[in-house]
Amino acid sequence: MEGPESPRISVLHVDDEPGLAETAAGFLQHENDGFSVETATSASEGLARLAESAFDCVVSDYDMPEMNGIEFLEAVRASYPDLPFVLFTGKGSEEIASEAISAGVSDYLQKRGGTERYTLLANRIENLVAQHRAEAGLQTRVRQQAAVADLGQYALTGCDLDTLFEQAIESVSAGLNTEYSKVLEYRPENDDLLLRAGIGWQPGLVGEAAVGAGDESQAGYTLQTEEPVVVEDLRAETRFSGPPLLLDHDVVSGISVIIGTPADPWGVLGTHTSKRRAFTEDDITFVRGVANVLTDAIKREQLEGDLRRAEQRYRALLENFPNGGVFMYDNDLRYLVARGEGLDVLGLSPDNMEGKTLEEVFPPEVVEIQEPRYRAALDGEKQVWTQEYKGRRYRVYALPVETDGEGRVGMVVSQDISEPSPGE
Structure with missing residues (x-):
């Protein structure tokens, strides 16, 4: 199984002086080659960039036309309350610092002569992003673990499998913020996997669409490898082919795991997104946890079915x-x-x-x-x-x-x- 790569740090630097913004971007990337820095020359442009793309940190000047750094910070906090925000300004005063703290700034730095200011800025950005990711990751893990526990409790209520499958794929897509999730049932007689339940797929595909059980699909490859399969970019995938089910929906990234056991697979649970994404080990663990709940529920239903049939034969014999x-x-x-x-x-x-x-x-x-x-x-x-x-x-x-x-x-x-x- 391929491990996920460490994500880069995406920074949006807003400064009304283009030369200073570009200079700062160059120094930051020189200090840390894991930085990806984009620049904007106004607060309104910065807000537009935030609406279009995801950033890990915002660095902003204070003295800007139309909207100063504090006003920009307040606008950012209205939509992105937890996003790290560094006010990096040439104007330093206790009043500005107090206003910035009240508005929810993550850090406050003054521009000073020399390149050491960018070294300090790079360190502050790296620390803020690491802390934010750790806190966000913990919150995500808690939500994912709660979702698995809730699904397990729901399975014990005696609901039918199709209802449980629907609940499972909704939980997976909500827990990972993915557009598509699916439960595929392995059909050995057809050497394929049937789309038994799904969310996000085109109408009419659930219950009808199938993918091959060999290396012509991610799900088939999952059955063969017996391990979770993580895809960061399906367009560059060489281990298996992208089946029409995924290609027709512009899928780029995804995770798939076996439902059942490698020796006796029932099927595959998968989740996908049309955006390139590096899934974490916690994401993989979450999907496996959901698959384990489904595995237990399927085994329980099969056992109960066997017991019902045995009881029916027993009663027929006695009667x-x-x-x-x-x-x-x-x-x-x-x-x-x-x-x-x-x-x-x-x-x-x-x-x-x-x-x-x-x-x-x-x-x-x-x-x-x-x-x-x-x-x-x-x-x-x-x-x-x-x-x-x-x-x-x-x-x-x-x-x-x-x-x-x-x-x-x-x-x-x-x-x-x-x-x-x-x-x-």
Whole structure:
């Protein structure tokens, strides 16, 4: 997996004297080659630049026409309350400094002769941006962790998978500020992945569109590599091809992770953006956390489905057990289950057996024979005997059964072995 690169520091320097602005930009970039500096010659131009592009820090002069540095700062704070802002001015006074602090300036520096002022400015910018990114990163991690926890709680409410998928992709796009998110279901028989749920995609694609499961798609490559796949620029990607689903939506960057396990993948969770972006390790962890919630929910539904089907087969077997009955009982010889076609012949039914003890159901002469054998079965000894009841002859089997919830219980199977009457 390719690790994300350290992001550059983008600075907007506003000064009404173009020569000074360009000189400052050159010195800043010389002090730190990780700086990318753009200049503006007025506060109004600076506000327009901020609306068009993202910057990590603003450096502004104070004495400018139309709008001075304090007024510019107040306008910036109205839309970007946390953006680092350095007032870098040739006019120094306690009054200006006080106004700047009241308006929410991040730092205040006076222009002085010599290049050391730019060294100091570069250090202040770097420190402010590092602090801002750390605080923003912490807040983002907290939000992402809360989103994963909320999704996990939502999954436990018993919602159906399609509803959970919708909630998951909304959480991912909101947590990473991406335009597109998707859940792809792997279809081995077709060697592709179906767009099972999605946000941001063109209408009509969810439930219909599919991408290849090989290296012709990011999702297919994710299945092959068994690790999260991070793409910073799909246009320059060489590991796999960009499928039409991504190219048609001008996708540039994205993350995709496996839902399920590498050995038994259910599908892929992906999120994408049309803007070039370097995703962080925390971003990757967030997407994996959401995928893990989906994995657990899918496994739980599959297990519950298996249990439902097993119970249906079990009940069908009991209800249709021919010429006899199947019974389960506890340590008190109380019937837990009573089923089978033969109950009608005995004049019995599940309703008048289940919840009642052996003594409450059968007469004493039957209890005298069955009770010791029932108890021997509970002790682990299989019992087989023949018994007559209401004119019918039965072969009876009693054996121990280990259960998860009730420990050992007894099971009795009775089979009518009477000679058929004339005409039967």
